Amino acid sequence: MRKILLTLFLAATALLYAAPILFMVYSSFKPDNEVLVGLTSGRFFAADLSWQNYADVFHRVSFGRYLFNSLFITLSVVLLGLVVNSLAGYAFARLHWFGHKALFGLVLALMIIPFEAIAVPMFYQMSYLGWRDSYLVQILPFVANAFSIYLFYTFFIGLPREFEEAARVDGAGTFRIFTSLILPNSKPAFASVTILTFLMQWGTFLWPLMVTSGERVRPLPVAVAQFQTLPPLQWGDIMAFGVMMVAPVMVIFLLFQRWFVAGIAATGTKG
C-alpha cells in the first residue's frame, strides 16, 4: 500500500516536473491563436490538433539548413574530438615521454577555464584571421577538449596492463596496440565522451551568436532565439521548431543513456 502511494506521488511529481516540456509538445500541435489560453478557460484542452505548425516552420524559415548546420558542426566536433582526445588520453596514461607529467598538469589546469572566459579574445582572434561566419570557426576550436582527455585518461589508466605487455612481446607497435587492443575495450569511455560532447555542442549558443551573421552556417540554438523574435509572433510555430530541434538529442540520449549517466557520475566522483 505504501509502495503504491509512493509510486503515485512520484508519478505526479515527475509529470509536474516535465510539464513545461509536455506543454511545448502539446502547444506545437495547437493552432497559433489557441496556444495562449488560460488553464481555467476550458479551452486549454479543447483545441483542434494538427501538423500545421510543423509545415509552417518550413515555410517561414530554412529549418532544413539550420538542422544540417547543427548536425554537421556537432558530428564533426564529436568525431574529430574522439580521435584527437583519445590519442592524447592514451599518451598521458601509458607512455613515458618528455614533459608528459608537466603537460598533463597543464591540461588539468585548462579544465578550469570556462568558455565564457575566452569568448571575447577568441572573437577578436577569429575576426583577425577572417574566419568568422564559417563552419571552421565553429568546429576547430572545440575539437581538442581538456575534459575529454581527462575522461579518456582515467579510463585507460584503469585498464589492465598485461594485454599490452603481451602484445609488446609479440612485437606490436604502440599504434597497433591502441587500435586493436585498447579501442575495442574502451567502448564506455568513447560512449561517455560522445554523448557529453554531443549535448554540449548541440546546445552551444554564445559562440555561434557572436560569429555567425546569416543562415548559411547558423546552428539551431541561435536560429530558435531568432525565430522567436520573427514577426508575426506565432507560438505554435515556435514550439514546433523546438520539438524538431530537440528530437535528434532525444534519439542520442535514449541510445546512449546508460553511458551518459555513467559519464555524469564520473564528473562528480572523480572531479
Add this chain to the structure above:
Amino acid sequence: MNNTFRRDNRVGWLMAAPALTGLALFIGLPFLLALILSFTNLKLASPLPLTFVGLQHYARILQDPVFLRALLNNLLFAVVVVPLQTGCALLLALLVNRKLPGMVVFRTLFFLPVIFPFALISVVWMLLYAPGPNGVINSVLELLTFGFWQPQDFLHNQYLALPAIMVVSIWQGAGFQMIVYLAGLQDISEELYEAARLDGANSWQQFWYVTFPCLRNTTLFVVSVTTILSFRLFDQVQIMTKGGPLNATATVVFEAVRAAFERQQIARGSAMTVVFFIIVLCLTVFQRRMVSEDRRVG
C-alpha cells in the same frame, strides 16, 4: 629501458600533439590574449594606434554601475540558486533511489530538461511567463490563489525578472545534480545503515548521521559547480530579458559580450572576462582545498 623511453618519447609526442596544439591555440592563446588585451586600448575598427593603458579598464569597470550591478546580480543568483538547486537535487535523488516499478521512467522525466539546449528552454519559458491572465504561469497562480493573483509581466518587471530566470535555472539544472547525488548515494555501503539501525537510528537519524556525511564531497562538488554556473549565466539573459529591465538581469558575461560584440570594445570586454575568470578560479581553488582537507582527515 632507455630504448622504451626513446620509442615512447616519439610516439607519445605524436599522439598527444594534435590535442595539445588545439588546446594551445584555442584555449591557451585566447586566455593569454585576454590578459594582454585588457591592458591595451584595443577596439575593433578604431583609428587610434594600439597603446598600453595599464589598469585603466579595470579601474573603469569596477566603477561602472552597470558592471557592478551585473556582479551583484550574479552573486544574488548564486546565493538563491545554489542552495535551492542543490536541495532539490538531493531530494529528487533520495526520491528516485529506490526499487519501485517505473523508476527508470521517473528518473528520465526529472533528467529530461538537462538535455534541452538553454536557448530552447529560454524560449519555452518565455511563453510560460507570458503576461496577462492567459499566460500559463499567471493562470496557474490564479487558480492556486483562488483568483487573488494579479497577472504579472514577469520578464519586464524589475523585481520579478531575475527570480523568474532563477526558477528556470533551478528547474533545468536539478536533474543533472540529481544524477551526481544518485551516484554518491549508491556508493554508500549498506553496512553503515545496518550498523545505524542496530544502534536504533530512525530514518531521519540515518539520513543525518550516515547519508549526509558520506555525501560531503559530492555536495562540495555540486555546490561549487552550481556556483560557477551561476557566474557563467548568459544564454537565458540574452534571450529572455536582454539584461533588462533597468539592468535587473545583466550579468558579468552578458556585459563582457555586450562590450566586445555590440560596442567593439575588445579591451574592455577582455578586462571583464579576466574579472570573471578570477572569480571562477577562486571558487575552484576553494572547492579543491575543501575536498583535499577532507581526504587528509579521512
